[in-house]
Amino acid sequence: MMTMARERRLAEIFVEVADSLVEDFDVIDLLHRLSARCVELLDVSAAGILLVDAHGELQIIAASDEHTRLLELFALQHDQGPCVECYRTGAARTNIDLTRAETTAAWPRFARQARETGYVTTHAIPLRLRNRVVGALNLFQTGPHRLGDDDIALAQALADVATIAILQQRTLEQSHVENSQLENALTSRILIEQVKGFLAERWNTSVDDAFAVFRAYARARHLRLSDLAARIVSGDFDTAAIPAPAPARPGDHHG
Numbered sequence: 001m002m003t004m005a006r007e008r009r010l011a012e013i014f015v016e017v018a019d020s021l022v023e024d025f026d027v028i029d030l031l032h033r034l035s036a037r038c039v040e041l042l043d044v045s046a047a048g049i050l051l052v053d054a055h056g057e058l059q060i061i062a063a064s065d066e067h068t069r070l071l072e073l074f075a076l077q078h079d080q081g082p083c084v085e086c087y088r089t090g091a092a093r094t095n096i097d098l099t100r101a102e103t104t105a106a107w108p109r110f111a112r113q114a115r116e117t118g119y120v121t122t123h124a125i126p127l128r129l130r131n132r133v134v135g136a137l138n139l140f141q142t143g144p145h146r147l148g149d150d151d152i153a154l155a156q157a158l159a160d161v162a163t164i165a166i167l168q169q170r171t172l173e174q175s176h177v178e179n180s181q182l183e184n185a186l187t188s189r190i191l192i193e194q195v196k197g198f199l200a201e202r203w204n205t206s207v208d209d210a211f212a213v214f215r216a217y218a219r220a221r222h223l224r225l226s227d228l229a230a231r232i233v234s235g236d237f238d239t240a241a242i243p244a245p246a247p248a249r250p251g252d253h254h255g
Contacts, residue, residue: 013037059189090133
């Protein structure tokens with residue numbers, strides 16, 4: 001992306017985020033958009049965002065695609081990987097070569113699974129406000145290109161925006177507000193994952209395509225993703241009202 005075009009796009013994205021920070025905004029939709037914006041602005045192939053719940057356990061809250069979501073879930077299940085370490089230390093881990101023996105030795109299961117997914121480089125950026133860390137942003141690359149200092153600074157800025165969004169511009173000292181905001185987001189994420197799988201099976205399409213159509217339908221009607229998902233799960237909404245995604249054309253690739 002050329003410098004001027006990238007700066008213009010970056011300004012647009014921060015305006016987009018600022019416009020989203022209204023009362024009762026849809027934090028999950030915003031974090032999914034931020035994951036996609038990371039892929040757009042940085043030289044990375046995928047991005048994922050992890051949040052800590054009230055019990056101190058990390059949970060996957062958003063990802064740019066389903067492969068990355070499953071990889072992040074794998075990392076959490078095995079309690080290893082740069083994102084887990086980044087959250088615990090509060091320090092960024094960048095330009096990690098997943099093909100190096102040292103990386104495999106440090107995180108054997110995660111490194112192997114990441115390579116099998118097609119990634120060779122990863123980065124972990126803390127979601128931090130002052131001295132408190134609420135999660136981490138993970139970036140993945142399918143090539144060995146290193147991220148420079150400017151890109152790392154931009155990734156941290158996007159992570160900071162995500163942190164503000166999660167906390168709804170409230171201070172972390174208000175722990176009851178923090179826990180409520182995070183728990184609501186994490187509970188909503190479970191409902192949305194159920195709906196993604198249901199729609200993908202109903203339409204015989206990929207989970208990514210099903211989620212894209214679900215999000216587009218909700219946003220066009222100013223519905224919160226979690227509210228629409230809850231109605232679908234409870235049987236209070238006829239999913240036939242959501243137009244099915246167009247069939248994939250030969251040669252199309254998703255993931």
